[in-house]
Amino acid sequence: MVSRAEKKAVKKAKRANESRARKWTRRSFIGAGAVAGIGVGGALMVGIAIRPGDRTDELAKFVTEGQEQLITTWVKIAPDNTVTAIIPHGEMGQGVHTALSAMLAEEMEADWDAMDIMEAPAEKDFANFELGREFLTGGANIPSPLFDTVNGLMLTAAKSMDLQITGGSTSVRFTGVAAMLTAGAAARELLLEAAAQQWDVPLGELRAEKSYIYHGDKKAPFAEFAEVAATLKPNLQPKLKKRSDYKLLGQSLPRVDIPAKVDGTAMFGIDAQVEGIKYGTVMAAPVHGQKIAKLDSKDAKAMPGVIGVYNMSDYVAVVAEGYWQAKQALDMVEVEWTVSGTENVNEESIFAQYAQSLDGGKKKVLHKAGNVTKGLKSAASVYEAEYRVPYLAHACMEPMNATAWVRDGKCDLWTGTQNPLGTRMVTAETLGMDPENVTVHTAFMGGGFGRRATPDYTNQAVMVAKKAGVPVKLIWSREESTQQDHYRPSVLGRFKAGLDEDGMPISWESDFVHKMDPPEASAVFYDIPNVRAQYADSPTHIRLGPWRSVDHTQHGYFTESFIDELAVNAGIDGYEYRRKLLKNKPRHLKVLDTAAKMAEWGKALPAGQAQGISICESFMTIVAEVVTIDMSQGEPRVLHVACAADAGLAVNPDGFEAQMESGIIYGLTAALYGEISIEDGAVEQSNFHDYQPMRMNDAPEIDVKIISSDAPIGGAGEPGTPPIAPAVANAVFKATGKRIRQLPLSKHEFGAAT
């Protein structure tokens, strides 16, 4: 029974928490550099004490001794006993600040309700080395005894690669697991040890709870021991809790960033406030690679409020008193662009090039098992299919923007970025400055999805601000954001399977163009003895970049469509066919079964309706989705999505569900309407009328079921996306008999289904 007083206290704590969240949003804007020292505002930073020295110099030792626990995140304790988690990832709505601070609090036994959060500054020590490690090891599974060693190695690698990236669903599964839990546990042990000294009692008689240390009836706040704790030598391998002992993790915690997002006080990059600010906007060459040949800015310069019109070589910039004035003036600018030689490129020529690359080009093998040539020889039959997906833009809700002020040999940059450290390095390079003189003030991101990992827009802001000599908030129009993206590649994939007498695959070959990350995206987890996945490079002048779930978007669609085709070919139900191939994969099987059960797979449906199923594994999370669609109007309408997911442990279950819902809608938008097409070398789409997002009236109901397992913690932000396109395409086949081998679905005509 909770008493009234307790309820009141909880309420108060919640309110305090809300105001802290608000405080935080502002703080991250004020001074990222402020946390990089000891004793800011009287606060004691335990994190400094538990960091094992300068890691760069100690690399060799890490590698040879292999016993280092790198604590890459900082935790500090203020005299008022507020524990602050310093989070090395940007918040783009994935709830990472909440999840990571909860992970720290869990192991530290800190009072989560009274915890403060701040985003880490763009300093090298906060580099996201885990992401780097994955790049360098090709995503291979690292045996656990080597884990620490590889961490050490990768930290240095990541540092040199300037990685501090929020992407690849890495925040919780890597930073959280490898850094936050460990940092929390180490901090707790230090505090307990300090208390044992100060109170002169045996360590074993002490316990920590909600930011207090207890000895029998005696208790004192963490803050009392922080100073001594900071002088102690940290245990490099602190004892971590068992999952079954978690109190916070696995609970749905209200997200700390949400209160500020309902009253308009959340600060996004576009909301930066700087004294004397002016506003800029740009138009880059419509054909990527062209440059300005001739610029007539007479009329633009004469417009009211215009401060300057600048020839920036591959783009035109206007700076004015306000964004709208800048935009009006930009529309008056007349530009002739140079000829880059790619002005004839279009959809057809691009896919013809891909086909050529696959026909004759050199291919690199990514995955290999058994021998596909032998497998094919012994096959009773062969089945082949070819699939295509288009370029996709990210269409973040917040158009690209950054505010820069370049003066006195220094640069301040305010922006929402998935890559603050990389942005800082690139800015320094662009300006010919020492990175020490560049400060990046990070803000909330109005969507990232991979787009905000590429610092081209910040670079423009910096260059334009330097030219204009005033602080400039540079904002891309929606059109610019659509046409100057770094796109999910368009891809051609060819699949060939050798089948036994029962139609089950004994060999699997996939050939495709483009490979980004992660490499396992094109691997198949089905039990098939002979596998080969290989790719050919086939670059075009269209810029590519990571897009939510990266290579998994195309490969999820390819693999799960092809498997469905094989099932149809074998005359076996798609769900049952997958089950046969997952006999030895209990986690996958459970996820698949759960989704099927949720949707009552195989139940009788009204005329025109059909179900489709798919299962993908990405970023260590397995997700199966069953969609129910209605084709009675002649085009697919998605009514319902049943989603089952095993991420090992969902740190914040409600947040995890929200991520699944989000990933599904994002993927559905792409599956149904998403296409960036190229004509005369340029992107054809421009705004939400021709690059349509899914809207509420078309959005399905979504049910999510989380399955817990003892597997390592997997990602949340991306794994919901890959299975949705194939699930819909498979449902469309069931309803219409038409196999969709090219996305988006809106390209296809369907008669009314029966």
Next chain:
Amino acid sequence: MVQLTVNGKAQKIDIDPETPVLWVVREQLGLVGTKFGCGASLCGACTVHIDGEPVRSCVTPLSEAEGKDVTTIEGIAAPDGTLHAVQEAWIKHQVPQCGYCQSGQIMSAVALLKENANPSDEDIDSAMSGNVCRCGMYTRIKAAIKTAAKGA
């Protein structure tokens, strides 16, 4: 000089009256809770109320707001700071992800509930389909509107 009231406060704005209300509230008045998404009435991120009616401020010239009452996201909580029922419901359902579209979503939802205290699913769809959420929080938005309707 254009005169209008913004969140209950009289304002005189000296700017080209063709300037969209969006940029006036953001840049002249520093009310940055109202967001720029598309600039073409396609996404709803910029939704504000003019005399209680939801409008897309990115395509509404200041001249159209002359002498009128403009309410932005900063102005819908009670003067004592008590959140609007819609805002409360948004927190309860943990609606925002990136949060960028949410000012516009909330302004549309508040306007809907003022018109129609007990909206059906179809009513909600038709009132809210002009508001894009790239984070795809539609099921939560819908649930939150229903909660707010019950509480109102």
